[in-house]
Amino acid sequence: MQDSNQIINEVTSGDYKYGFVTDIAMEVIHKGLNEDIIRLISVKKKEPAWLLEFRLKAYRYWLTLEMPDWAHLKIPLINYQDISYYAAPKTKNTPKSLDEIDPELLKTFDKLGIPLEERKHLTGMAVDAVMDSVSVKTTFKEVLSEKGIIFSSFSEAVQHHPDLVQEYMGSVVSYRDNFFAALNSAVFSDGSFVYIPKGVHCPMELSTYFRINAANTGQFERTLIVADDESYVSYLEGCTAPMRDENQLHAAIVEIVAKEQAEVKYSTVQNWYPGDKEGKGGIYNFVTKRGLCKGKNSKISWTQVETGSAITWKYPSCILAGDNSAGEFYSVAVTNNYQQADTGTKMTHLGRNTKSLIVSKGISAGFSQNSYRGLVKISPKATGARNHSQCDSLLLSATCGAHTFPYADVRNETAIIEHEATTSKISEEQLFYCNQRGISTEEAVGLIVNGYAKEVMNKLPMEFAVEAQKLLTISLEGSVG
């Protein structure tokens, strides 16, 4: 353990495996944010008039807002005029087949472990790959469409299924929801769209992989998932970005609608570039994710493994409107070095006999700050509502901070809500015990952290779980001395 400083230096210096830049011709519009820019984005995406109107309304509303400052985060001033709001790999047309996609792009996603050639998929996962502002390729579209499932980039959905998009977009997260939601609604470029028809059990995992490549740009994507009555879908999201000295902004919106008896599982492994060990660079991740359990007996489950980003501001939430509907939130948030995370969930109980479960595991190391922020709201009509929250913090250094901000707002006396919280440290005795069995300190930390996070990791689809376990270990290597 006397070499711990040396180990920390070795490991944290070359850690982030996804920090490369793809050298590809990009179309990047000039920096700045105004109505002309928004019109330009809309033209580039050949959008219908109603969508441009939506963007402009959002923009005008955004102008009246100030950045929220209630989170336990130190956010440097962001100059929104110094960002380019649209960057896309140059292509002539929408590629019809893989042959028409730039090989450099295919290589990029191969390198990230996301092959876009369907034959390479052994696991039965369909992928929508998004680079900067546009979707590069969506796999298995044809197979899925046989079942009536729509899985496409958001832009394509706007072209081909405008009615669905218009009906549901903004129905869960209004552009008036918050500062970043308004910003996203004004400038969003691409993302994924999913529609699962009535009674259909989606036969494979659907997945979007978000990649930021261009410098000085922000990524503002939207995802909209609509699960019709008695349908089921499991959806995964992964993210990485190159290592850069300057900070980059990512402000996304995810909306989920679950109708009667429908179930949606949404899993995220967020690994945006976290900045270097001195806290330089990294992604600012301001994301609004919300699911609406609209129908009776519907269920939405969020699982997130957050290891990346310099700053994370994110509260995947559920509105439990349908009677007997259920919301779940499973989270592992890891912060190391100078990362800051303020993450948690909001469970809003509106329907009768609605249930919610919150399991949050924070792991902090280095000089990082890691906060759980949660709200359980029981409305007057939500008779028989139940919530259980469990918030655990694991501290790996004496210089990090772990904070818990649980709020409860109960307006119905039949509600039962429970909150449990623990804080623990990895002790030197535990590490030495592992050492004595031949297990190095690094590996011991990995074992203990993965053991601690197991309850959440087990919720991830198999294909993701193994990667996520490795990621946890890598993110914390060298963090215990």
Next chain:
Amino acid sequence: MLEIKNLHAQVNGKKILNGINLSVRKGEIHAIMGPNGSGKSTLSSVLVGNPAFVVTEGHVVYEGKNLLELSPEDRSREGIFLSFQYPVEIPGVSMVNFMRAAVNEHRKYKGLEPVPATDFLKLMREKRSIVELDNKLAGRSVNEGFSGGEKKRNEIFQMAMLEPKLAILDETDSGLDIDALRIVAGGVNKLKTNENATIVITHYQRLLEYIKPDVVHVLYKGRIIKTAGPELALELEEKGYDWLKTED
């Protein structure tokens, strides 16, 4: 196998070992006895490289290597095992994951491939039967919620899995009832060969009725003040330690 020369060590600035000399050959069982505070546990901690203990003087040669230069994990991989007096609980880490990590680290050190999962589970089954631990063991978190006796049996189970050349049993008998003691000692005896060696650290003679030592040492104030055959243990049981202290 193990050659300790003039070993001095301290913890928190307090001198505990004051010139230990000890030589252990393969195939031998050495018992180290002594009153509380004589330095027995410090000796075992120093041998396995516990960073809380600082060696101020002396040498330890193990299998031709300068032991004190090796990291704690390399000492383990070189075949030194400590059965802890107070085994540590590691919540969330299952025994199967813990042992697989340990066994595979040992194998990697020897240049061997990791054990395939099915072979590993078979190995665990085989070894846990030595100390009569049941099939729930694999899924339980390391030592968490184990009774005192289970913890000690779990130590010997781990010893069986790692097949050390030199096993150090630190007060393995403390807190055990007679049945658990019999199981633990039986396990140790089953693992004994002519190729390995054992150091049994104990306060009482009781354990030595089950694990027969070749040599018995008495440790007092950080030095070995008497070395003799197994009959010494019986004599200590009868007379206590005071008659030796006067010789000091």
